Amino acid sequence: MKLADKLYGTLRQRVDSGEWPEGTRIPPETELAQIHGVSRPVVREALIRLRADGVIGARQGAGNFVIAGAVADAAGYRPIENVADLIEAFEFRFSVERDVAALAALRHTHAELDAIRHAAGAVNAQAGDDGFGDADFSFHFALARASRNAMYSATLNMLRNQIVFGMRLVGEFSQQRAASRVETVIEEHQAVVAAIAARDAMGAQAAMGRHLINSRRRILGFEIATDWLGAADGGPPTTGNKFNYEH
Incomplete structure (x- = not known):
């Protein structure tokens, strides 16, 4: 478990247990x-999640x-248990x-x-699938x-668990070499950064749309049809067409 995740859990427990009631500094x-x-960066990440x-x-x-x-709500989305869940998660993230x-x-x-640039650069330093996610x-x-x-x-x-889980699946199932996968993701991230x-x-x-569709393809190993193509992505709603970002 990451240090930031562990610290987040510790601090969250202090709030949920009433040790730190509302108004506590x-x-x-x-x-x-x-x-x-x-x-301090670990502390900062844990506090960001609490905010x-x-x-x-x-x-x-x-x-x-x-x-x-x-009374703080610890709500989150249910874990991904199958391919259908994974496809739904990407559809939601795409939106x-x-x-x-x-x-x-x-x-x-x-x-x-x-x-944003720092976070994009940090991806380059991660070799393992857990750290990469x-x-x-x-x-x-x-x-x-x-x-x-x-x-x-x-x-x-x-969505943290779903996003990290998806990246781990890429490592487990992708036929692409790990180094090549990292390079591809970094290129996609840099395209987003450049536009921002x-x-x-x-x-x-x-650029984000391309990244998410490509991420889904890397995990599943195939493209899937969709019944919606947003007007911003090339036209009116369509039925049964695949997303196409090769413009």
Whole structure:
């Protein structure tokens, strides 16, 4: 288990158990890092997830506070158990994450663009499938934060297990060499980053669409037909056509 995941679980338990009731001021990042023997980036990632859950919130100049108390909802999506679940997850992600990329292109700050680039670069450093899945999720989550819409961040956070699970399946079932897979994903990520940096919303939406469709193909080993093709992707609704992004 990642250190950030472990710390997130520890902090979340303190809220859910009532140890940290609503209104409790969360210790500063440096203090949490010292208490739990981890780095500040690990603490920061755990706090980001708590914010996305709606468990904590920041007060300007005063730090982070518990805002939901023990009633905070730990809702998430059910685990992927079969191919049909996997296809449904990608269909949902296709609908959500293309708009996330488009909004990130329009709304990102310089700091958020730096975070996106950093997350994209971190994928390159991961060789193992477990680490690669986590790094891939961090990239997608950075885009959600740059969309400046907390609902997207919360949704991506709830999809974390499905996204990481999908990347692990690529490693298990893909016929493509691991190094080649990593290079391909990095290229797709960079296409998204380039469009976002250029504030090209349509380009970012299309690049994310290509990435998700290609990811699904890498996992399944084949393309599937769809009964919907968005107008932004080439025309009116169609029946039985495959997604085609080779423009």
